[in-house]
Amino acid sequence: MAKPAQYRAKRDFHKTPEPQGGSAAELGSAFVIQKHAASRLHYDLRLELDGVMKSWAVTKGPSLVPGEKRLAVHVEDHPIEYNTFEGTIPKGQYGGGTVMLWDRGRWEAEDDPHKGYAKGHLNFRLDGEKLHGAWHLVRLKKRPGERQEAWLLIKSADDFARDAGDPDILAEMPRSVATGRDLDEIAKDADSAVWNSNKGLAADHRADTKAES
Numbered sequence: 253m254a255k256p257a258q259y260r261a262k263r264d265f266h267k268t269p270e271p272q273g274g275s276a277a278e279l280g281s282a283f284v285i286q287k288h289a290a291s292r293l294h295y296d297l298r299l300e301l302d303g304v305m306k307s308w309a310v311t312k313g314p315s316l317v318p319g320e321k322r323l324a325v326h327v328e329d330h331p332i333e334y335n336t337f338e339g340t341i342p343k344g345q346y347g348g349g350t351v352m353l354w355d356r357g358r359w360e361a362e363d364d365p366h367k368g369y370a371k372g373h374l375n376f377r378l379d380g381e382k383l384h385g386a387w388h389l390v391r392l393k394k395r396p397g398e399r400q401e402a403w404l405l406i407k408s409a410d411d412f413a414r415d416a417g418d419p420d421i422l423a424e425m426p427r428s429v430a431t432g433r434d435l436d437e438i439a440k441d442a443d444s445a446v447w448n449s450n451k452g453l454a455a456d457h458r459a460d461t462k463a464e465s
C-alpha cells in the first residue's frame with residue numbers, strides 16, 4: 253500500500269473536503285492476527301511487507317507483559333487477501349480448523365523493515381483494535397535439524413504494556429474484531445454455510461449430505 257505523504261503534500265485540508273488519510277493510514281502497512289483452532293490453538297501474526305503477509309504462528313498468542321516472550325514459529329508468506337479470511341478450513345486440509353480475525357490494523361517498523369527482517373530482529377509498532385504500542389520479533393539461533401525458524405514475540409515496555417498480574421488480553425478480548433463471533437459461533441456458521449449452499453440441490457441429495465454430517 254502506497255504511503256499517502258505525496259497525496260497529502262498536494263492538498264490543503266483546511267480548504268478541500270477530501271479525506272486526509274487518518275493516523276491509521278499513516279502508520280505503515282497492514283497487520284492481522286488470526287486465531288486458529290487447528291490441531292493446536294495458536295495465533296497467526298501477519299505483517300505486510302513487499303506485497304505479501306510475512307507470517308508467524310504464535311503458539312500461546314501475544315502477551316502484553318514485556319517479560320513474557322512468546323514463541324513465534326516463522327511460517328510461509330500468505331497473500332494479502334488472506335487478511336479478511338474468517339471461517340473454517342475443512343478437516344484434512346492444511347491447517348484444518350476454524351480461523352477468526354482476532355485483531356487487525358497497521359504496523360510500522362521503527363527502522364528499515366527489510367534489514368530487520370533479514371537480520372532477525374524487527375522493532376515495530378502496532379496500531380490495531382486490540383494490540384498497540386511497541387513490539388519486537390527476535391529470531392533465535394537455528395538448531396540443527398530445525399525445519400522452521402523460531403522467533404520470539406515480545407512486548408516492549410510502554411504505556412500499552414501490562415504487569416504479570418494484570419488481565420490477559422487473550423481472555424479479556426477473545427472474539428473476532430470483524431464479526432464479534434467466538435470460535436464456536438464461526439464453526440457453527442460454517443456448518444450452516446455448507447448446508448445453505450446445498451439448498452438448490454435435489455431433496456434426496458440434500459438428505460444424503462445431511463446424513464454424512
Ligand code: MN
Pocket residue numbers: 288290294296309347
Ligand atoms: Mn495457523
